[in-house]
Amino acid sequence: MAYLHELHFIEHVEVIGDHELRLTFEDGMVRDVDLTRMLHGELFSPLQDPAYFRRVRLEPDFKTIEWPNGADFDPETLYHWDRYRDDMIAMAEGWEHAETVVS
Numbered sequence: 001m002a003y004l005h006e007l008h009f010i011e012h013v014e015v016i017g018d019h020e021l022r023l024t025f026e027d028g029m030v031r032d033v034d035l036t037r038m039l040h041g042e043l044f045s046p047l048q049d050p051a052y053f054r055r056v057r058l059e060p061d062f063k064t065i066e067w068p069n070g071a072d073f074d075p076e077t078l079y080h081w082d083r084y085r086d087d088m089i090a091m092a093e094g095w096e097h098a099e100t101v102v103s
Helices: 041-048 075-079 081-102
Strands: 010-017 020-025 030-034 057-059 064-066
Touching: 010 057, 010 064, 020 075, 030 075, 041 081, 064 075, 075 081
Parallel strands: none
Antiparallel strands: 010 020, 020 030, 057 064
16 A cells, blocks of 8 residues: 655744744644754754744745745644654754764
8 A cells, every 4th residue: 555645734833932833734733843853964953043943934835834044844744743753853863963973
């Protein structure tokens, strides 16, 4: 059985913590997402600064969240954050390790 990629989009984003967002999706589902452990690597490490993190906006073409440096997340991943969180954190820890090796 093939896994189908669901199409979801974000209608509203609200910053609720230094690295936490409340997202409202097209079907009315609201999800709080803590991205603290995701903020590593060249693209995402600038988001460690809470002031920069608060600059999140809705990207109008792909209906997801985006920051001024181009960092973004797939809306389907955010919709099913409980399903993807652990794998995403493991991936981000790899980015953190790469930063340490390069430094």
